Amino acid sequence: MPRFLRIMFLVGTITGAGFGSALAQTSPAVVRPAPPSRAPHTPGDVTATELPDGTNAPANADGNFILGPDHKRAPESSVQQGVPQGAVLEFTMNSTDSKIYPGIAREANTFGTVDPTDPAKLLVPTNHPAPYTRRVTVYIPQQYVPGTVVPFIVGADGPDRELFTVLDNLIAEHRVPVMVAISIGNGSGDAQGSERGLEYDTMSGRYAEFVEQEVLPRVESQYHVKLTKDPEGRATTGGSSGGSCALIMAWYHPELYHRVLTYSGTYVNQQWPYNSQTPHGAWEFHEHLIPNNPAKPLRIWMEVGDRDLLNPNVMNDHMHDWVVANEEMAKVLAAKGYHYQYIFARNAGRVDHAVKQQTLAEALEYLWQGYPIAGAKN
Template sequence: MRKTAPWLLVTLLATAAAPPEAPQTVDIAPPYHDAPEMAARPATPRGTLHSFIMLSSESRIYPGIRQLDSDATRRRDSWGNRIAAPADQQSAPAPWRREVFVYVPATYRPGSAAPLLVVQDGRDYAARVAAALDTLIAAHRVPAMIAVMIQSGGGDAQGSQRGLEYDTMSGRYAEFVEHEVLPRAAALYGLRFTSDPDGRAAMGGSSGAAAALSMAWYHPEWYHKVLSYSGTFVNQASPVDPATPRGAWEYHASLIPGSPAKPIRIWMEVGEQDLHWQDPEQSWHNWPLANDRMAAALAAKHYDMHYVRAAGAGHVDPNVVAQTLPGALEWLWRDYPR
């Protein structure tokens, strides 16, 4: 009978039984530098980056959004936040056209069920995610996962298609991804995605991060991992839902404290000078404060959470992303498969 090397046995046992880490907050400071994993290496196998187009006319879930007219987009409250216009100041639904990027690792075997990373605002992250995954997968630091990186339907904040998709407090966006985006990607490129929620992660920056958390919060049967940069955990949702009157601010104000802990692992970051960083709490629109509150609420419920506060950094600071993305991905996937 062949014996297992002692060091290998210890490694296998540690991987199989790795407990959740205690919630952790880490402060980082400039100068920020690209992580070495972000640089292409000649000997590293490179995955393939595909793209395709989706139209609103093809969607049952998001057939179009009522766009605000020019006067309505100038309406703001006393804190300077945009206010959604009444229905009589809105135009007819507008069509959207979105691009979806699909990263397939070099080692993917067609038809096999692969781990999945879904990224919001896909165009902003496609190249960086692909570069990080090439290096991490080749070094066996993360599993050979497929990344589906989805551009929003357009616009920003209240009254826009992006705002409707990302800032709405519901599982609707996750359902759009599950039932309309992933099947299209699978059919086009001969892919299969794991159904194991431990093998699925959602990622985004700003409102895309709020969307990533909503994907896991409202559909934990699909996603157990979240990666958030400058999460818009503030009062941004439109139209207002009486169940969550302050939009994603309710995550840390009421939903997380008032609910049993969900099987979500979350890595999150905020910049010291992120959006509205000097605004008072009553604005419900201070990004650093909202993320600090998120970290505290998650820690109180003993979530598997890693929180990074970046000194001197702004909103979804690209230098911070380039420094932290490989480590964030590795932390999220550190014990997969269990």
């Protein structure tokens, strides 16, 4: 399908299922057509290497790769007999205790109205203060030596128990460093006007600052771990809006994070409230921010599915196609000389679970390239 048809497909209809969609809380009576399946090698796409079906990209290779349609679960995504299993611990955070995110929500079954002067700007008058409670799940590997400084990965939309299982297996095989994983639940809702949307889609350093000031100190004090201050030893991860949030954290605070892993990243116009400095939200990453700024010291792994979201919605701004957004991300990252790996997955939807089971181990190995791993074979 030509690129312009990708964007225009279903224009005038209401579509976009799942979190990360701008219409996640529309009326249940609305029937949302399934996103069309996009073919790789479409004119305008990045040049990519076809992988044999059921295989992953090499963990030490930059570039663009196309995953086959049959997604075989990697053994690292299952509990393996004899492999040490880390401790999985949990605490809760209340909005009343936060100085950064006191809590908001959008009234149920409402969306917003388009600014008549700008189709890329959404007005959400049904937004209001609202409390929340979030869970924070912390994985600490058995191999961690108490009192020592440890690298870590922060994830959105937690808990991500599959991440913990994969880390058990990779750490035991000395394929990634011994690390802590901090899986943070969102503050509820989705998209513009919601707490989750505010946290994940805002183009600023605010969420990274929330994690740094309100989450990490509690992890350290409650579980007696020493989290590294070295950005080379800090990673972010997430899917959909949690994926764009992972990059936002590192982009606005590269002194804190150098490694980013995203599935179906929402690199589209989803930001609210409107910001004149980044009027197109995360679409600005590939439209202006990455092309027009010096390369930052980031290593990025990202994936998109061939049936990922295409959501023209009432904004009709042509900036709500997840496949196009991720293709454009790969293009600008390559032009700027970033270390990145981009996976276009055939037979895959948004944050596709089968794709994640197949690729997460390889993605983590790629992500931690160049970081010292104790006991690793040369």
